[in-house]
Amino acid sequence: MNNVEQSIENMHLESQLSLEDIPELSxxxxxxxxxxxxxxxxxxxxxxxxxxxxxxxxxYAKGKLFFPIKNKKYSREHLMLISMIYQMKGSLSINDVKQTLEKLNQKLMEEECNLQDIYKSYLKLDEDNVDLFTNAVYEHLDAVHHEVQQLDDDNQDYVEQLLMIAVLTNMSNYYRRAAEKMVDAIGNEKIDQKGQQL
Structure with a gap:
């Protein structure tokens, strides 16, 4: 399959809202x-x-995905949360994103949390994921190419593209489903805590 390297480069996987990008002022x-x-x-x-x-x-504000803003202005913490929401909403429902961030928002409102430290870790993990993803794509590509070589088909280029798309969507679904299971675990934890409080 041609131009995989170019395709990955064109995805601009390194694009993230860094702490340096976020102004000090709201x-x-x-x-x-x-x-x-x-x-x-x-x-x-x-x-x-x-x-x-x-x-x-x-x-996002009406759905309470982030804590309330003040004077129609968004703080650095809001921008960090919006950045995380922007990435999560590509795979999770808005309700799942809300459930994932609910405890974090609560801690931020009670000033019991340093979001900047969490966000730094988030950015570091994302940077690592770019390398993991790139390596995985090439591994999938090799596996697909090997399978297609075994086929007796005149349209090998198309079949290779088809199978590669299928592999990538399957992997995407696996990751999404794993994330959803973790969201459900957060929800169950919340229900347990409410049960204990009663």
Whole structure:
């Protein structure tokens, strides 16, 4: 399969909102949208796709995916959370994202948490994941190529692409389902704690 290296490069996997990208001052919604557009523009599938919109942010706020804002401004902590939400919503439902972040938001409101340290770890793990992903893609590619070589088919290039897409979507589903199981575990933990409190 041609140009796998180019395809991976075009995905701009290294694009993340770093702590250095986040201003010390709180931002208005339009500034938040502009910051995300600038940072993640290269990751969009096409030029018509939006990274973040007012509707999205309002839905996150109404859905309580992050703690309430003050004076229509978003703090550094809000931007870190929105960045995590932006990545999670690609695989999880909004309700699952909310459940995942609920305890973190509660701790932030009670000032019992240093989100910056958690976010640094999140960025470090994401950086490591880029290498893991790249290596895994090449391993899958080798396996697919080996399988296609065994086939008697005139359209080997197409079959290779088809099987590679199937492999990648299968892996994506496995990871999503594993994440959903962990979200369910968080939900069950919350139910247990409520039961103990009664």
């Amino acid at each position: 931002l208005y919604m339009d500034q938040v949208i502009q910051l995300f557009e600038n940072k993640f523009a290269d990751t969009k599938r096409n030029e018509h796709e939006k990274v973040l919109t007012k509707t999205m942010i309002n839905n």
